[in-house]
Amino acid sequence: MDLTDVKDDLEAPGWATARTLAEALPFIQEHDRQTVVIKYGGHAMGEEHVARQFAADAVLLKLLGVRPVVVHGGGPQISRMLDRAGVKSTFVDGLRVTDAPTMEVAEMVLSGAINKEIASWITQAGATADVRGVGLSGKDAGLITVEKATRTRIDPDSRIEAVIDLGFVGEPTKVDPKLISSLITSDDDYIPVIAPIGVAEDGQTYNINADTVAGAVAGALKAKRMLLLTDVPGVLDAKGELVRQLSLEQAAAAIREGVVTGGMIPKLETAMAAVKAGVEAVVILDGRRTHAMLVELFTDHGAGTLVCR
Ligand code: ADP
Ligand code: MG
Numbered sequence: 001m002d003l004t005d006v007k008d009d010l011e012a013p014g015w016a017t018a019r020t021l022a023e024a025l026p027f028i029q030e031h032d033r034q035t036v037v038i039k040y041g042g043h044a045m046g047e048e049h050v051a052r053q054f055a056a057d058a059v060l061l062k063l064l065g066v067r068p069v070v071v072h073g074g075g076p077q078i079s080r081m082l083d084r085a086g087v088k089s090t091f092v093d094g095l096r097v098t099d100a101p102t103m104e105v106a107e108m109v110l111s112g113a114i115n116k117e118i119a120s121w122i123t124q125a126g127a128t129a130d131v132r133g134v135g136l137s138g139k140d141a142g143l144i145t146v147e148k149a150t151r152t153r154i155d156p157d158s159r160i161e162a163v164i165d166l167g168f169v170g171e172p173t174k175v176d177p178k179l180i181s182s183l184i185t186s187d188d189d190y191i192p193v194i195a196p197i198g199v200a201e202d203g204q205t206y207n208i209n210a211d212t213v214a215g216a217v218a219g220a221l222k223a224k225r226m227l228l229l230t231d232v233p234g235v236l237d238a239k240g241e242l243v244r245q246l247s248l249e250q251a252a253a254a255i256r257e258g259v260v261t262g263g264m265i266p267k268l269e270t271a272m273a274a275v276k277a278g279v280e281a282v283v284i285l286d287g288r289r290t291h292a293m294l295v296e297l298f299t300d301h302g303a304g305t306l307v308c309r
Contacts, residue, residue: 035184072210
């Protein structure tokens with residue numbers, strides 16, 4: 001047969017997939033051996049099949065040469081377990097106070113249930129190629145040292161600033177990424193999965209906002225990118241529309257002007273701190289959407305909100 005007669009049908013099954021792969025080559029080269037810290041939110045985790053798809057995508061990243069590090073949250077899961085265990089919490093300014101019984105439950109849920117589940121989903125998804133999830137918390141190998149977080153609020157009547165005590169909520173003071181570095185640069189394919197728990201110098205266990213942990217870990221690893229997966233398409237403006245890109249100044253303004261509230265505040269603050277610490281770009285995106293990370297990293301169609309200089 002004369003090959004000049006063969007018409008390329010690029011839409012035919014197989015050929016279309018091959019073309020998609022070939023088109024990803026420049027992006028695969030760009031991210032080759034680069035560290036990408038992924039925060040997987042308590043809300044984005046939702047249903048099991050979505051979480052398993054996330055695990056499969058993390059395996060794909062690893063096999064494409066990326067060095068993914070996963071940090072997870074678990075707020076909704078902790079709330080459910082506290083209810084089941086009948087632990088009554090107090091709230092200040094809408095924030096749960098982490099007293100000793102709450103901390104005990106939080107650690108069991110984060111370090112025990114959720115952490116091991118994600119690590120094992122990754123190991124199952126990567127079984128054929130021997131990609132393995134490794135579940136750790138900030139307590140392992142001296143990963144995260146914290147001190148008690150102090151938050152303040154202004155009393156609306158007197159305008160006097162008061163410290164609010166949220167109990168065992170910590171801020172990272174030191175991240176020692178030695179173990180994580182050896183795992184991600186190993187010849188074997190390990191994906192570290194980190195629970196947002198830290199220890200103070202006195203040995204006390206603290207709960208940490210998972211976005212904050214992701215930022216601190218990304219800074220310590222000099223990660224190239226950080227992806228914050230959540231349950232909204234990204235940062236929404238006052239009209240509820242997706243903001244595609246934010247500079248550091250625009251991000252600060254969004255917080256100051258109250259466009260951003262609640263759980264989006266620590267996310268944006270972390271994104272800004274990480275960019276200042278040298279992370280090239282942080283993306284806040286919808287973790288409930290299948291393959292959101294792949295769209296972000298391997299196509300020129302960004303997903304979510306990009307925060308950069
Ligand atoms: P996660 O579990 O992913 O950390 P959070 O609930 O802590 O999720 O933070 C994400 C939430 O922030 C969103 O579900 C939304 O309710 C809230 N939020 C507040 N302001 C904004 C905004 N401007 N754009 C998007 N989300 C916002
Ligand atoms: Mg949150």
